[in-house]
Amino acid sequence: GDSVTQMEGPVTLSEEACLTINCTYTATGYPSLFWYVQYPGEGLQLLLKATKADDKGSNKGFEATYRKETTSFHLEKGSVQVSDSAVYFCALRDNAGGTSYGKLTFGQGTILTVHP
Amino acid sequence: NAGVTQTPKFQVLKTGQSMTLQCAQDMNHEYMSWYRQDPGMGLRLIHYSVGAGITDQGEVPNGYNVSRSTTEDFPLRLLSAAPSQTSVYFCASSYSRVDTQYFGPGTRLTVL
Numbered sequence: 001g002d003s004v005t006q007m008e009g010p011v012t013l014s015e016e017a018c019l020t021i022n023c024t025y026t027a028t029g030y031p032s033l034f035w036y037v038q039y040p041g042e043g044l045q046l047l048l049k050a051t052k053a054d055d056k057g058s059n060k061g062f063e064a065t066y067r068k069e070t071t072s073f074h075l076e077k078g079s080v081q082v083s084d085s086a087v088y089f090c091a092l093r094d095n096a097g098g099t100s101y102g103k104l105t106f107g108q109g110t111i112l113t114v115h116p
Numbered sequence: 117n118a119g120v121t122q123t124p125k126f127q128v129l130k131t132g133q134s135m136t137l138q139c140a141q142d143m144n145h146e147y148m149s150w151y152r153q154d155p156g157m158g159l160r161l162i163h164y165s166v167g168a169g170i171t172d173q174g175e176v177p178n179g180y181n182v183s184r185s186t187t188e189d190f191p192l193r194l195l196s197a198a199p200s201q202t203s204v205y206f207c208a209s210s211y212s213r214v215d216t217q218y219f220g221p222g223t224r225l226t227v228l
């Protein structure tokens with residue numbers, strides 16, 4: 001079945017440092033890929049998405065590129081801020097049809113803490 | 117628009133008690149779903165619905181019931197709570213199963 005693997009956390013960075021959170025996936029067909037962010041005490045919000053190979057999703061200074069050859073969707077940001085402290089989830093959506101069609105599969109989440 | 121709302125925010129139950137977690141959305145979304153979030157495991161799908169009157173099981177449905185009598189509401193029922201159901205529960209909705217899902221703020225449930 002589908003699966004998503006994220007790098008182990010937690011990740012602790014100083015403000016203005018570079019961020020990379022690794023995400024790899026296993027899926028049949030051509031899934032859509034997502035990064036969700038969960039700020040303390042809140043629900044999940046969509047951060048960015050990519051629906052086909054080589055697409056780049058971007059939002060709020062974060063970027064991720066859909067790499068089908070390496071089955072990866074790594075999240076990057078060039079300069080993090082304290083306000084970026086949150087839990088980040090990589091997810092895929094099955095587009096292959098059948099009983100799993102449309103279902104989201106999440107990675108385990110990566111806690112990011114940014115210090116001033 | 118209130119978006120996706122969930123009540124209660126926090127709940128403590130004793131083993132064997134039953135309760136209903138409420139979820140409502142005001143975006144006229146057809147697709148609604150329930151997830152549970154456990155440390156180190158991400159979110160796992162419990163049940164989902166593609167429209168009023170239609171529900172189906174997700175990855176971890178045991179111990180939970182759902183119904184969808186209206187487009188707006190999608191309650192999750194715990195029939196006989198167990199400590200293994202201690203978790204944070206999120207409801208989500210979208211126009212269809214392939215559109216962006218919007219999440220509620222969550223309900224933190226503790227079963228003693």
